[in-house]
Amino acid sequence: MALTTTDFALSLLDDVLGARDPEEVSREQDARRLVSLGFLAPENGQTIQTRGCSKCGATMYRTVETDSSGNPTGSAMFICSSCGNMEA
Numbered sequence: 001m002a003l004t005t006t007d008f009a010l011s012l013l014d015d016v017l018g019a020r021d022p023e024e025v026s027r028e029q030d031a032r033r034l035v036s037l038g039f040l041a042p043e044n045g046q047t048i049q050t051r052g053c054s055k056c057g058a059t060m061y062r063t064v065e066t067d068s069s070g071n072p073t074g075s076a077m078f079i080c081s082s083c084g085n086m087e088a
């Protein structure tokens with residue numbers, strides 16, 4: 001069986017990403033980039049959640065308060081990094 005160039009590239013990508021959902025991986029990378037820029041500032045007792053924006057398909061973020069065991073205790077609205085859409 002002959003692999004096409006695209007198949008080969010995708011198989012390499014799967015190796016690198018551990019065959020994870022590419023969309024999820026890119027959201028995590030977005031979140032890390034925003035944290036490094038100081039746009040998001042997770043602290044102890046907070047974590048960041050992401051999901052796709054229902055309006056534009058870009059990445060939405062929110063911070064979630066957590067207790068000392070890391071269990072969520074409260075959360076803010078999701079805010080889209082691209083269009084500014086807010087969702088609960």
Ligand SMILES: [Zn+2]
Pocket residue numbers: 053054055056057058080081082083084085
């Ligand atoms: Zn959006």
